[in-house]
Every structure is written in structure tokens, then in C-alpha cells.
Amino acid sequence: MSTANQIKGIFFCEFHPTQGPIIAYQIPEDLIKKETFDALHIYIIPKKELFERDITVNALGHKILGYPVHIDSPKYARNALIFNLCFVFDQQTCTTDYEPVVKKLSAYLTQLELESGYLSNEESRKEIPKLMQDVLQALNTHGMCHVPMSKSTTIHLKVTSRITMPPAVADHDVPILVKDSGSISEWDLTTKQVRLHQ
Template sequence: MDKNAFFEGCGKEGPIRCIFFCEFHPTTGPKISVQVPADFISKDTFEAVSVYLITKAQLLRSTLTVTFSGIKILGYPVRIENKKYPRNAYHFNICFVCDAWARTAQYETVVKKLSEFLILPYIDSMNHVAKIAALADVENNLVRTCLQNLVYYGVISMVPIFQYSNCYAVTSKLKKLAHDKKLQDDCLRAVSRSSWQLPNFRDIFRLYCSMNHGTTVKDLCLRFNLQAMKVDERKLVQFGLVEKNHQKDPQVENRWNRLKQLFPSFQYPTIVMEGLTGEAVSLYPYFTGGFNVDEICCRLGMSTLHLETLVEKDHNVTVVYR
């Protein structure tokens, strides 16, 4: 790589090197509360630029870029006024750190939305979009837009909702895990129940190899003692989905759909369940093979168990694992 090709203002996009959350402490003043990776921004560096990150009223709620010592910090300072806070106000800033030469204009909207909508504390690998919206008291559409921006810039990854009734099947990318030592170390730390007792990689690989169509996470937990293996099943599934070691995509199809294609005037059978509004609705329009179980449940506000019960009772419906 030609390092001379990179200079401030060259217009090239660069990766996000660090994300940190800073705030004004009523006793100690400005400080970094959380940063990933840890200690990327030193105490001396932060003290040199903190006046621009935890700033005066004139610069609040505006996008600020600070270039210092080879790095560029992009932030959006916010102050929340409320009597419950010391000094009747809470100052904070969520910042992205890039190389000094990197173009950062594309991240400005993301930083602003993270600070304005305050969804970052609720992105914890467990909460789904609707729950994040409820916890942050923000509309679903705004949260969805924020998350889409974060996914686009590689800040987060989105995976299907974890459920013990889910089935997964390994992909060809699992072989990379068998040979990549760094990926193995990352996997051990990611799926472990505790940070001081890591599981055996052989156990983890055996669990991944045991995932196939028709075998649910519940079946896997009953077959293996994951607690004794020091493996967290939720983290195991999430790591596999992020690294694309396995995939989940059960589709639901029905025989009436063929009639609908041949005869557009054909009406689906009615009254299968009560919808979110209390009105009777039919599930058959969703049984086309184009909707997976999670999508149907989210659209109709029903549990997976309820949907599975309805599907099992209807001989016209078939679940297809792809």
C-alpha cells in the first residue's frame, strides 16, 4: 500500500478505528466512560481535545470534527436538561475515530442519529428492533433507519432473533474456522459463558457440526451439556451467524397458494387467528414460501410456538428448510 497516497483531504474513505462514549462527570469533569477497542484513545489525547467534545452551548447538537495527532474524531455533543442530574444537565458525546486522512462526511448522519435517538446503550446482541425502539422511546422506523446505517458502515451486524425452536445448517465457510487460529481464538472468547474459563475448541466445532435441518437449538442443548462445556448457546448461534458458519431460513408454504396463482379471484380460507387489531385474519397469504417464521411472527405479533401449533394442525401447510 502506498502510504503517500493518503493525506488529510485526499477524499478517501477509511475504517472506523474506535467508538467511544464520553460524558461530563460532575466531580472529575469530562471523561471517556466506554471505548471500543479499550484504551485506543489515551487519557492525554482525550484531555487535549475534550473541550471540543464536551463543549459549550453554542456548539451543541452540531457535527464536530477534530483532527489531532494522526487521528480524526467525529462527534455530536448533546446536553439533556433535567433537574434529576447534578448541575441540572447531562452532557455527553458518542464519537467515531478514524485516521486523520480519512473522509468522514458519510458518518455524520450515523453519529447524529446515535446521539439524538440514544439507541446505542440498547444494542446488546439480545434486544430486537422493536424492543430497542421501546426502550429508547423512539419510533420503530427511526430505529430501523439508524440500524441500517450502522450495518451499511460495518459498525454492527444483524442476525435473526434467537429462539430455542430455531434450526440451523452449517455452510461451507465452517472449514475456515477449522484452520484459522485467530478466528478460533475469537470464537472461544465470543461463545464462552465467562471470560476466565474458556471452552474447548473441539467442543465448539462439534456443536457447529451437529447443527442441521430439523435439529433445533433445544435438541442441541438436550444432546450436549453446554453448561459443562462452558458454552453459551445464544452466543454460539450469534457468532456462527455473524461469521456465516451456519444459516437459518425456514420457509412456510401452503397448497392454496398454487390456486391463487392460477385463479387470481380465489379467496384464501378465513379466520385462522385474531390479528393485532382483534380482527380475524388469514395466515395463508404469508404461507407462500417467501416469508420465514420470524418475519410472520413479527408481522402478526404472535409467538413462534403459537405459529408452529397452527401449522402442525393444518395438513395443507408444509415447513421447508432451505
């Protein structure tokens, strides 16, 4: 992967039932300072209208890309689990190639939580930093990762470049015949097809 678009770090934040928005884990440690998070947490753990949407915050020397998730259930304190796993980049980095990756990773975590309580169980939560480290290292090195989570679940992620639209074709870009070039029966099939549209 190009070093210009590399991920600087990953952090997992949540709305804690008693402490409010907090960073639970981050790789590397102290990438996002408490003061920085306190200033930006209203954008990273937003109101419910922005749940399950790509969120990009470009401030205080960082570009933070996340996909906040809200899971309703009476089993949680305050009847909901609210979390966001965010990628951190340099401020000038173009992050559009990473948006589907963050969204897919959030979907994996949501599914793991719904199936086995991965995020709410204190024992399984301890594996989140290792997951973040594996994802960070693999995406920065290879642009893809395959992280086994259990016997039946493996996280597959790949950074793909978005295809840009080709430029419009102007009339002067298209070749045309300017003189009779002989019998049409001797031409190849493609040229015969083009000849019909002149």
C-alpha cells in the same frame, strides 16, 4: 465497506458531575489515551453554543467525529446530562458520509435517555459497550446496522455516500441537427421534444 473509510473505534464520553469530561467507555480499549483526551476534551465536550452540531477534530493522529448533546433536567447532578458518542477514524479519512450516522445515533441515545433513563441508569449504562461494539462491527462490515435496544426500539443506521452534483453541460455537449433529416412525423417522441427547443 472500503477499508480506507473504516471506523477505528467508538467512544462514549460525558461531563461527569465531579470528575469533569471523561471517557466512560471505548471500543477498542485504550484507543484514545487519557493524555490525548485531556488535550482535546474542550472540543469533544464543548461549550453550549456547539451542542447538537457536527464536531470533527483532526489532531494527534486521529480524526474524531461527534455530535455533543446537552439534556436539561433537574433530575441530573448539575441539572444537565452532557454526552458525546464519537467515531474515531484515521487522520486522512473523509468522514462526511458518517456525519448523519453519528447525528442519528446521538438522537437515538437522547430519545432512549428521555424515555427510560438509558444513559443515566447504572444498570442500563452497562449495555453501552455492547451497543458500540455491535455498531462498529456492523458499520465496518456491511455499512449498516440494526441493533435491538428493547421490545419497541431498534437502532437502524446506514452509511450512504453523498451524491455529487453532475458537471455543468456546455453548449458544445448538446447535439444539434445540421441537415434536414426528413419528415418530423417519423421521429420518436424524445427527438420531437428536443427539436422544439432548437
